[in-house]
Amino acid sequence: MKPDVYAANCPTRQILDRVGDKWAVLILLLLREKPMRFNQLRRTIEGISQKMLSQVLKSLERDGLIKRRAIATVPVTVEYSITQLGVTLAAAVDPLRDWAEQNLKDVLAAQRRYDSQQKEEAA
Amino acid sequence: MKPDVYAANCPTRQILDRVGDKWAVLILLLLREKPMRFNQLRRTIEGISQKMLSQVLKSLERDGLIKRRAIATVPVTVEYSITQLGVTLAAAVDPLRDWAEQNLKDVLAAQRRYDSQQKEEAA
DNA sequence: TATATCTAGTAACTATTAGTTACTAGTGAA
DNA sequence: TTCACTAGTAACTAATAGTTACTAGATATA
Incomplete structure (x- = not known):
């Protein structure tokens, strides 16, 4: 049976939501490079608060994507x-990051076009 | 110059955030199949409200990923x-959806393990 | 000997965003 | 006459994101 991502109760949609978490993806990509400590992550990821870092680490651990080791x-x-599971997810995220880097210019240009269009119509 | 997704002002991070939008991705994948009208989208995507649909459609249009045509x-x-830009983004999202479908079982199993572990420790 | 810093968080609070519900106006159908 | 349809918008509430202060024990600094 094929999952229907448009159905509200579809578990696949839950996973897409989790990937949608802006911090989760950044943490995953960072930890793929090398293991890191809490404050080390906090210093590396600009703008993340202690609370969000703590929260996201917990949920990533819950999903089996990262593991926590107290020394x-x-x-x-x-x-x-x-x-290992986390590595495969990070790999699936790569095309997205690449897309973002390659198409950033086009997106920003589209935004400028849209915004100036709106301004025109308002005038 | 290589973009640093861990820097707060990195525009690539903005794009990752937008992809993070749970509704945006669903809409994009749907519209790749065929063009659709407002209420048609609303009926297909379970759980989306009129407000969110309207909002997300607007921002997708602003980013040049979809286009709006009044008849x-x-x-x-x-x-x-x-x-065309939207099609390339949807293609970059595909590996993610595939990952979700393939690894859903593992993630749910990890969650169950984590939760029962927590319950044990609380007792 | 105080004071600051380090560790990994938690608790209480505020700001922002997501979601709910009712409403618009003009037309066709029961 | 009342309902349903079109594509939204406005006002409101609920949930989440983010901010800030704090924990405790040890070590380094002035």
Whole structure:
């Protein structure tokens, strides 16, 4: 049976929503490079708050995309790393990032066209 | 110069955010199949409200991913269709949808594992 | 000896966004 | 006469995102 992403109860849609999380994707791509600690992630990802980082890490761990390892140092450090499942998701995100980089100019141009059109109509 | 998606001001991140929009992706994939009217979209995509549909259609049009065409019928009908740029974005989203369909079981299993683990620790 | 900094978060609060519901106006059908 | 259809918009509420202050124990700095 083929899943219908347009049905509200479709679980595939839940996963698309999760990928839609702006921070989740960034964290996943970062952890693919190398494991990182909490504050290390916070410093690297500009604009993320402690709360959101904590929240998103938890949900990524819940989904089996990353794993959390507490190391008995003083103070305790926690290392986050990507799982095999996470690696495959990150790979599926790559085409999207590439698209964004390649088509950024076109999108910005379209926005400018649209905005000036709107201004004209308002006048 | 390589864009840094981890920098807050990176325009590529803006595009990732837009793709992150749960409704936008669904609409894009639908319009790739065939052009559709406003209420037709609303009926097909379960759970979307008039307001969100209107909002998302507007921003997709602004980004040059879809185009809007008003047809002089009575009452006026409006047809939305995907642009060439939109087609390329939809293609970049495909691997993601495929990933979701293929790995849904693993993700749900990971969630169950995590949740029962948490319950244990709470007890 | 105080003071600041580091660790990984949590709690309380505010701001922003998502979603709900009712409404527009003109026409055709039951 | 009342309902349904078209494509939205406006006002409101609910949910989520983001901000800020705080925890506790140790180490470095002045």
